[in-house]
Amino acid sequence: xxxxxxxxxxxxxxxxxxxxxxxxxxxxxxxxxxxxxxxxxxxxxxxxxxxxxxxxxxxxxxxxxxxxxxxxxxxxxxxxxxxxxxxxxxxxxxxxxxxxxxxxxxxxxxxxxxxxxxxxxxxxxxxxxxxxxxxxxxxxxxxxxxxxxxxxxxxxxxxxxxxxxxxxxxxxxxxxxxxxxxxxxxxxxxxxxxxxxxxxxxxxxxxxxxxxxxxxxxxxxxxxxxxxxxxxxxxxxxxxxxxxxxxxxxxxxxxxxxxxxxxxxxxxxxxxxxxxxxxxxxxxxxxxxxxxxxxxxxxxxxxxxxxxxxxxxxxxxxxxxxxxxxxxxxxxxxxxxxxxxxxxxxxxxxxxxxxxxxxxxxxxxxxxxxxxxxxxxxxxxxxxxxxxxxxxxxxxxxxxxxxxxxxxxxxxxxxxxxxxxxxxxxxxxxxxxxxxxxxxxxxxxxxxxxxxxxxxxxxxxxxxxxxxxxxxxxxxxxxxxxxxxxxxx
Numbered sequence: 001x002x003x004x005x006x007x008x009x010x011x012x013x014x015x016x017x018x019x020x021x022x023x024x025x026x027x028x029x030x031x032x033x034x035x036x037x038x039x040x041x042x043x044x045x046x047x048x049x050x051x052x053x054x055x056x057x058x059x060x061x062x063x064x065x066x067x068x069x070x071x072x073x074x075x076x077x078x079x080x081x082x083x084x085x086x087x088x089x090x091x092x093x094x095x096x097x098x099x100x101x102x103x104x105x106x107x108x109x110x111x112x113x114x115x116x117x118x119x120x121x122x123x124x125x126x127x128x129x130x131x132x133x134x135x136x137x138x139x140x141x142x143x144x145x146x147x148x149x150x151x152x153x154x155x156x157x158x159x160x161x162x163x164x165x166x167x168x169x170x171x172x173x174x175x176x177x178x179x180x181x182x183x184x185x186x187x188x189x190x191x192x193x194x195x196x197x198x199x200x201x202x203x204x205x206x207x208x209x210x211x212x213x214x215x216x217x218x219x220x221x222x223x224x225x226x227x228x229x230x231x232x233x234x235x236x237x238x239x240x241x242x243x244x245x246x247x248x249x250x251x252x253x254x255x256x257x258x259x260x261x262x263x264x265x266x267x268x269x270x271x272x273x274x275x276x277x278x279x280x281x282x283x284x285x286x287x288x289x290x291x292x293x294x295x296x297x298x299x300x301x302x303x304x305x306x307x308x309x310x311x312x313x314x315x316x317x318x319x320x321x322x323x324x325x326x327x328x329x330x331x332x333x334x335x336x337x338x339x340x341x342x343x344x345x346x347x348x349x350x351x352x353x354x355x356x357x358x359x360x361x362x363x364x365x366x367x368x369x370x371x372x373x374x375x376x377x378x379x380x381x382x383x384x385x386x387x388x389x390x391x392x393x394x395x396x397x398x399x400x401x402x403x404x405x406x407x408x409x410x411x412x413x414x415x416x417x418x419x420x421x422x423x424x425x426x427x428x429x430x431x432x433x434x435x436x437x438x439x440x441x442x443x444x445x446x447x448x449x450x451x452x453x454x455x456x457x458x459x460x461x462x463x464x465x466x467x468x469x470x471x472x473x474x475x476x477x478x479x480x481x482x483x484x485x486x487x488x489x
Contacts, residue, residue: 314345
């Protein structure tokens with residue numbers, strides 16, 4: 001167990017490295033006062049109304065690495081600007097990032113998001129959309145992940161501050177602001193913060209330590225500010241690493257909020273629609289969203305391919321599959337790869353008693369995933385706990401019961417995922433795959449298909465006789481379509 005996961009195990013209500021020696025605790029306000037002085041003075045910190053920071057850096061694509069233990073794919077952030085209104089408790093972020101990894105869409109991505117009593121996102125055409133209720137909580141806490149916001153909150157009346165035992169030589173203060181708990185870790189020599197931590201909720205990972213690291217402190221208008229800010233999850237996965245080039249204090253901010261109509265809007269409802277289309281006798285395509293699944297009938301049971309996105313999506317898919325043949329139990333789900341959008345429902349599948357069939361390289365990750373805590377937001381497995389059953393696939397595995405054969409093959413050498421599986425139904429000459437090739441939508445110009453050549457190579461190497469390809473994204477296409485896409489530049 002990692003040190004950060006140990007912290008959660010010891011203190012499920014907080015995000016902080018804990019000491020079992022309660023006698024080491026003492027009032028934390030003197031330490032916070034020291035931090036304020038080191039930053040330029042208590043009065044100056046409290047007088048900060050707004051902050052605008054700009055820079056460049058990196059974002060990281062969580063849950064999309066080639067294998068569970070591999071380095072995360074990187075976006076280069078070419079432009080970054082965050083405008084923070086501490087007094088008004090709102091902020092707006094505007095950044096442009098460019099993928100520096102193999103992908104079908106290499107265009108720069110402009111992203112605008114913010115918080116103004118509610119979370120919101122701004123589309124390319126300027127349309128403002130209300131965020132989810134969970135995003136409301138997380139984005140409000142972003143104000144506290146900057147040292148100015150933390151210190152201002154910590155020095156407010158009625159806030160509980162407790163200094164605890166040092167962690168790796170760092171002084172350590174916990175803040176409880178009306179039940180909202182965070183921790184700050186401080187370098188003793190400079191009295192400047194090194195990081196701020198809080199336990200948050202991740203839909204797939206459950207309770208996670210959200211950590212903001214700060215360094216490269218510089219004086220700006222009489223206040224020391226960190227000019228390098230990085231965010232991590234569980235000390236294991238980086239989310240962002242930004243080097244700031246400028247910071248300005250107490251400027252008048254305009255156009256960073258939203259209209260009263262957006263603030264009054266309800267969080268968007270998550271609609272889950274699952275339709276079942278027969279694509280061969282005893283084989284159904286379960287569509288209705290961005291990520292599909294496939295149900296396969298065996299002699300005395302059903303097999304599912306893919307538990308994608310979330311509890312809600314996967315539980316709806318499982319219900320639909322069971323409706324197709326209510327007299328046959330659904331026993332297992334085949335996972336194509338570990339990417340979070342394709343494995344977001346694995347815990348729900350485990351809660352429903354399904355055995356997870358996946359590449360051997362994913363097994364350890366999924367076993368750990370099944371053991372993760374989901375206290376902040378309970379999911380299906382937290383409500384109905386049961387042990388995970390994981391079956392490993394190396395190069396090839398055949399599921400058969402005399403009535404149908406289901407072949408599971410490793411897609412070797414694909415840059416999208418090293419632990420990649422495809423499913424082949426030899427009698428039907430159907431191949432089921434995810435992400436190796438996503439067909440374009442109707443009436444659109446096909447773009448690059450960087451993973452298609454490798455998929456074709458694997459099909460030919462294995463001698464699979466494929467007529468139709470059933471993708472987890474998009475619609476069914478022919479093997480001829482796939483070969484044409486593999487030749488497209």
